[in-house]
Amino acid sequence: MIKKFSNFQFFFQAYLVIYFLLSLIFLFNSRWSIYSFFLISYSLLPVIFVLSKSKRVILLLATICTLCISYAITLTSSKVIRSFFLPPKILEGKIIGFAQYYGYPFLFDYFFVFEIIFIPIIVIILFSSISKKYVKKNL
Amino acid sequence: MGKGKGFLVLIFLLLLIYSIYNFLFSCKFFPRNTFDSQLLLFWDYTALHNLIPNKDILYPYGILFYYKNVSIIFSFIYVLLFPTLAILTLLTFKKIIKNKILIYLTFFSFIFFILKYTGIEVFNRYGILLGISVLLSFVYNKYLYVPRSYSFLFGCLIGFVLSIVTDIGLYILSLFLFFSFFIPIFNNRINTLKTSKYYIHLAFTVIFFLIGILTVLLPIVLFYMKLENLSTYVEHSKYLFDFQLYSKTPFLPSLRSTENIFNFVVIIFTVFVLSYKRIILKEKTTFITYIQISIIVSLFLLLQKSVIRSIDIQITFLAFILYMFLFLEIITFLKDRINTFLLYAYYLLALFILFSIMGLRSFNTTSIYFYKPLELSMLKGNIQSFLTHKQTICLSQNLDKYKDNKTYQNILMFINRNAQDKKLLIFDYLTDPIFYVLLNQKSPFYFEVFGSSPIYAQHQIVDELNKRNTDFVILNINMLRVKDNVPDYMRTYFLLKYITTSFVPVRKIGNYYILMRHRSKDFFESDFFKNDVDLQKYFLDIDLKLIPQSEGLYKSKYLSGSEVLVSGSLDAINQYLAKQEISENDVFLVVNSKEDTDKKSHFFTLETGDYLKTTVSFSACSKKNVCIVNLSRIPIFYKMRKIKRIYSEGALEDSFQLIRSKNKIFW
Numbered sequence: 048m049i050k051k052f053s054n055f056q057f058f059f060q061a062y063l064v065i066y067f068l069l070s071l072i073f074l075f076n077s078r079w080s081i082y083s084f085f086l087i088s089y090s091l092l093p094v095i096f097v098l099s100k101s102k103r104v105i106l107l108l109a110t111i112c113t114l115c116i117s118y119a120i121t122l123t124s125s126k127v128i129r130s131f132f133l134p135p136k137i138l139e140g141k142i143i144g145f146a147q148y149y150g151y152p153f154l155f156d157y158f159f160v161f162e163i164i165f166i167p168i169i170v171i172i173l174f175s176s177i178s179k180k181y182v183k184k185n186l
Numbered sequence: 187m188g189k190g191k192g193f194l195v196l197i198f199l200l201l202l203i204y205s206i207y208n209f210l211f212s213c214k215f216f217p218r219n220t221f222d223s224q225l226l227l228f229w230d231y232t233a234l235h236n237l238i239p240n241k242d243i244l245y246p247y248g249i250l251f252y253y254k255n256v257s258i259i260f261s262f263i264y265v266l267l268f269p270t271l272a273i274l275t276l277l278t279f280k281k282i283i284k285n286k287i288l289i290y291l292t293f294f295s296f297i298f299f300i301l302k303y304t305g306i307e308v309f310n311r312y313g314i315l316l317g318i319s320v321l322l323s324f325v326y327n328k329y330l331y332v333p334r335s336y337s338f339l340f341g342c343l344i345g346f347v348l349s350i351v352t353d354i355g356l357y358i359l360s361l362f363l364f365f366s367f368f369i370p371i372f373n374n375r376i377n378t379l380k381t382s383k384y385y386i387h388l389a390f391t392v393i394f395f396l397i398g399i400l401t402v403l404l405p406i407v408l409f410y411m412k413l414e415n416l417s418t419y420v421e422h423s424k425y426l427f428d429f430q431l432y433s434k435t436p437f438l439p440s441l442r443s444t445e446n447i448f449n450f451v452v453i454i455f456t457v458f459v460l461s462y463k464r465i466i467l468k469e470k471t472t473f474i475t476y477i478q479i480s481i482i483v484s485l486f487l488l489l490q491k492s493v494i495r496s497i498d499i500q501i502t503f504l505a506f507i508l509y510m511f512l513f514l515e516i517i518t519f520l521k522d523r524i525n526t527f528l529l530y531a532y533y534l535l536a537l538f539i540l541f542s543i544m545g546l547r548s549f550n551t552t553s554i555y556f557y558k559p560l561e562l563s564m565l566k567g568n569i570q571s572f573l574t575h576k577q578t579i580c581l582s583q584n585l586d587k588y589k590d591n592k593t594y595q596n597i598l599m600f601i602n603r604n605a606q607d608k609k610l611l612i613f614d615y616l617t618d619p620i621f622y623v624l625l626n627q628k629s630p631f632y633f634e635v636f637g638s639s640p641i642y643a644q645h646q647i648v649d650e651l652n653k654r655n656t657d658f659v660i661l662n663i664n665m666l667r668v669k670d671n672v673p674d675y676m677r678t679y680f681l682l683k684y685i686t687t688s689f690v691p692v693r694k695i696g697n698y699y700i701l702m703r704h705r706s707k708d709f710f711e712s713d714f715f716k717n718d719v720d721l722q723k724y725f726l727d728i729d730l731k732l733i734p735q736s737e738g739l740y741k742s743k744y745l746s747g748s749e750v751l752v753s754g755s756l757d758a759i760n761q762y763l764a765k766q767e768i769s770e771n772d773v774f775l776v777v778n779s780k781e782d783t784d785k786k787s788h789f790f791t792l793e794t795g796d797y798l799k800t801t802v803s804f805s806a807c808s809k810k811n812v813c814i815v816n817l818s819r820i821p822i823f824y825k826m827r828k829i830k831r832i833y834s835e836g837a838l839e840d841s842f843q844l845i846r847s848k849n850k851i852f853w
Contacts, residue, residue, distance in 0.1 A: 056524045063531050070535060073543050083543045090539050093532070097519045103466065114458070125438060134732055135431075136740045137853045141641040143677050143733070144432040145670040150732035150805070153430070156437040160489060163450065164482070167458040171465050 062092060103178070110167075110174050117166045121159070129155050194273060201269035201297075208306060209265050210572070213580035219588065221617055221668040222495075225634060228619040230255065230581050234574070237628065238413055248351035249409075251311070255577045258569055263350070267310040272297060274320045275507075281324075282474045283514060285526070288533065292510050295537050296503075302541070303548050304503045311354060312488065312501060314347055318358040319480035322365055327473040330373065331387045332366075334394045341398020348399065349406035357487045359399075364483055366391050372479060373471045374464075425640065432639035432677075435670050437489070440496035444545045449489070449498060452505040453482055455512055474511060481508055499549045509540065581623075588620055593696035598624060600693055600700060601658060610657045613647075615685070616678070617665040618698075635669050635677070644680040651684070657703055659689050663724045664697035675728060675821050683824040686725075691715055710798055710822060725821045730804035733853060734777070734813035741851055742812050745776065748847035759842050760831050767795075768844070769828045774852065776843040777813040779806065788813070789835065792820065795828030816852055 069086055101107050121128075132152030137143065146153055216223035233256050253260040276293045283289045300309045321343075325336055340362055348355025366388060370378045378384040410416040440446055456478055463469040481504050488501050513536045517529050540546075567575070588594045601610055614621045616635040622628065630650045632643040666673065674682050686709040689701035699721060715721055751773070752762035777788060785806045793799050800822045807813040817823050 056528070059520075059524050059528055059532075063528060063535065066535050067531075070538055070542070083545070086543055087539060090536060093516050093520065097516055100519075106466065107462070110462075134736050134739070137733070137736060138431070139851075140428055140431070141853055142428060142431045142639050143672060143679075143853070144434060144636070144639055145436075145672055146431070146434040147736065148670075148672045148676055148731050148733065150736060151434070151436055153434055157490065160437065160486065164453060164457055164486060167454060168461045168465075171458075171461040175465050 059093075066090065106174055106178050110170055113170050113174070114167055117170065118163070121162060121166070125159065128159075132158075194276065197276065198269050198273050201272050202265070205265045205268040205306065209261065210576065213576075213583055214307075215580075216584055216587075219591070219620075221634075221665065223584075224618060224620040227581065227584055228623055228629070228633075230577065231623040232629075234577050234581065247353065248349075248355070250350035255580075256573060258573070260350075261569075261573060264310065267313070268306050271309065271313040271317045272300075274317045278320050278323075278477060282477070282511070287530065288514075288517075291530070291533065291537075292514075295541075296506065296510075299506050299541075300503055303546055304500065305548075305550050308500045308549055309503060311351060313503070314351065314354045315357055315361070315484040315488070316481070316504060316507070318344070318347075318361060319477060319484055322362065322480055323473055323476035326365060326369055326373075326476050330375065330378075332391060334390055337391045337394040338398040341395040341400075342402045343398075344395075345399035345402035349403055353491070357484065360487060361480060361483055362395065363392075365480070366395075372475070425642070428640050429636075433636045437496075440498055443496065443498050445498035445502050445547065446496065448502060448509075448544060448546060449485060449505040452508045452512070453485055456482060456508045459512065459515060478508060478511060499547050502546055506540070510536075585620075585623065588624060593698065594620075594624065596695045597621075597660065597698055597700065600695065601625065604657075611654050612658045612660055613651055613656045615659055615661040615674070617662050617668055618660065621660055635665075638681065639677050641680060644678055647681055648684045655703075659685055659701040661685075661699045661701060662697055663699065663720060673724075673729070675725070675819070676730070676733070679819050682821065686710075686821060686824050691718070691721060694718060694721075708825065710825075711796070726798075726800045728800060728802045728820055730802065730815065730819075732805045734804045734815045735807055735811065737814040737816075737853055738776075738807060738812040741814065744849050744851050745774075745812075745814070745845060745847070748774075748845045748849070751844040751846055753843040754841065756832060756834060756842060759844060760833070762844070763829055763831060767828050769795075769826045771818040771823075771826065772846055772848050773817050773829070774845050774847060775815040775817060775832070776845060777807055777815070778841045778843070779809055780840060781809060788840075791833050792817075792822070792829060793831040793833075794822060795830050798822055798827070814852065819853065 066089065069089060073082065073086060098104070098107055129152065132155050134150030135146045135153055137147055145151060214226075216227065229252060233252050236256075250260055250263060254264040255261070272293075275296060276289075279289050279292050279296075283292060300306070321340075325332055325340075329336075344355060344358050344362060347358060370376055370384065407416065410419050441450070460475060460478055464471070464475075485501060485504050488497060488504075491497055513533060517533060520532075521529060589598075601612060604610060609627075611627060612621060612625060613630070614633070616633065616638050619629060619633050622633070630647050632638040632647050637643060638647060669677060685701065688703060688705060690704045690707045690709055690712045691699050691714045692702045693700040709715060710725070715725075751766075751768070752759055775790075787803050788806055789801065789803045791799055791801050800820060802815070802820060804813060804815065817829065823829075
């Protein structure tokens with residue numbers, strides 16, 4: 048146990064030293080670039096460690112993959128989704144703004160933002176109920 | 187007093203001193219002549235001259251930010267906001283984080299974030315949401331059923347905020363109601379939704395909450411009665427919904443900004459972690475959960491506020507708190523595995539990432555500088571005279587920039603040269619309110635482009651222009667971006683019709699046209715118009731975009747009772763026009779596409795009896811829906827003219843109708 052602890056501490060120390068050096072390098076090249084993206088991803092390595100210690104790793108991985116696919120589909124097909132919404136009607140106040148002039152549906156943004164925020168909840172609920180059924184079935 | 191409380195008081199006092207010093211001895215300097223900076227300077231000017239708050243101050247921004255520089259009471263409330271909200275945030279961190287060093291590291295990095303990216307003024311406004319979120323979280327963490335006294339107190343607090351910062355008041359009202367209704371879901375007591383006790387309690391919560399709001403709103407009612415503006419305030423409350431109609435712009439393009447990516451990624455991660463902990467791990471709801479939920483709801487509400495402009499930069503401080511909480515989750519998990527020093531190092535590096543490589547922008551588009559002479563003048567008079575003196579100096583510092591600009595100089599010279607003995611009244615066509623400040627004139631009630639979109643606003647502007655017998659109109663044709671690329675002939679056709687039938691262009695200075703009142707001359711027949719290519723393009727190249735299609739989609743059923751003057755091909759239409767004069771205001775062109783084609787737009791040229799030509803384009807109609815074009819909305823037909831000919835290159839397969847309809851349903 049003590050050996051395990053000190054191994055982990057050693058690796059974490061090494062991780063931090065590399066993190067520090069990478070950050071110093073950034074100071075000389077501080078524009079937003081692929082390097083910044085790499086550095087942010089590197090800083091999330093402990094997150095991956097924490098997730099890997101979860102009791103239901105497979106469920107977690109499945110949830111994350113489904114989330115990523117859902118977001119990819121939502122973001123790339125936003126124009127298609129938008130075409131299902133009707134353009135705004137000009138009401139009695141005769142108001143013409145961007146939405147009316149360009150036919151941009153009012154509800155589309157609410158739907159889109161709502162979807163982005165609630166996708167994780169829906170996916171987790173789904174996988175949670177599927178995994179419960181799977182456990183029940185195999186008992 | 188305990189050591190902890192003493193330290194809290196010390197931090198509060200230090201922040202208060204900073205807030206007072208920053209407020210009293212700094213000027214906001216707007217480096218660029220943008221529409222937004224002109225608007226803010228215009229408000230500073232009207233507040234300084236004790237003019238009653240204009241429409242935009244009544245709704246949605248509230249009287250606190252309008253009067254903060256001229257009234258001691260509002261200045262006092264304003265300077266208290268920053269330290270109060272900061273201390274509430276510190277109390278939150280103290281409740282969540284067990285390690286003392288991490289508490290203060292998080293708190294001071296939060297303060298640094300506010301000063302570097304958000305700015306005190308923006309934090310004072312949107313931070314109220316954070317403050318209320320903290321208070322709600324404290325209460326709901328302690329009580330399953332919130333005591334009625336707390337509901338009443340929340341009502342008083344929210345009513346107070348509603349009366350002085352209207353839009354934020356509405357958001358925190360929504361936040362309170364959201365928690366009241368959904369709390370059984372968050373604290374895993376969904377079974378209470380089946381009990382009558384829950385609904386009785388909910389009813390009492392809402393009743394006591396409303397009593398609290400009404401109790402506090404009474405002083406503000408008296409304030410508006412004193413201003414003799416209460417009826418205007420109440421009357422205009424029914425137009426609140428219109429704000430959404432005329433200022434809605436797409437949210438998706440702003441999603442590409444670094445700040446919105448940061449906001450959204452943090453929200454998504456937080457929602458994921460919260461859902462995982464509650465649904466899969468079945469963990470209890472704790473104080474941090476309530477804070478995270480209320481910040482997510484606040485961010486959700488504020489992101490919807492991104493209508494005219496995105497406020498992504500201004501709300502990153504809320505995402506910052508969620509960001510730090512996510513790293514705290516990791517640290518909590520790792521704390522048994524590594525020593526504390528390494529944890530601090532990781533936490534510091536996480537902060538470093540945020541402050542250096544994320545590339546977040548600062549909202550301080552204005553420079554705030556400390557004006558030395560103000561510190562000395564404080565000694566000479568009382569606080570009120572100091573405030574007035576300070577505001578006058580700050581305003582004139584900003585106006586000097588406009589007075590030094592050649593274009594503005596020339597416009598002012600032209601107006602003043604024509605003035606001779608009397609004061610000439612101007613009307614700025616909704617994009618440069620700074621002219622009212624430079625010429626020391628009162629603006630119409632509706633003076634900016636968005637709020638002037640509804641037809642009632644345009645009617646009111648026209649009434650005011652007639653009453654005042656306004657001499658000049660200043661039109662800036664280079665401000666389409668400010669108007670969301672919606673041209674004036676679409677947005678404010680009634681006002682533009684009045685302008686082009688009562689004024690003629692006399693001078694061009696930079697991008698500005700000065701129009702002079704002249705009832706008998708024809709705007710489009712004037713020599714100035716005929717010789718100015720830009721003005722011709724502005725008024726004769728008409729793009730109706732999706733309006734005809736939208737009118738056809740929703741209102742084609744109203745065509746059935748109308749008089750059909752002629753129908754058939756364009757040739758048939760032109761043959762009719764050659765024989766029969768049409769010069770009324772209620773004539774519509776209805777286009778019916780015979781087949782669905784790849785064509786994206788229709789293009790037509792209309793020629794008048796006095797040989798003026800205008801090109802009109804709009805999005806192509808489908809086979810299923812007609813397009814309806816109201817010819818009187820085209821600028822050249824603002825004044826009655828004979829339609830001589832309509833022609834188009836690509837309209838051979840379509841069928842057309844000219845109809846006459848007096849139905850006011852059409853645009």
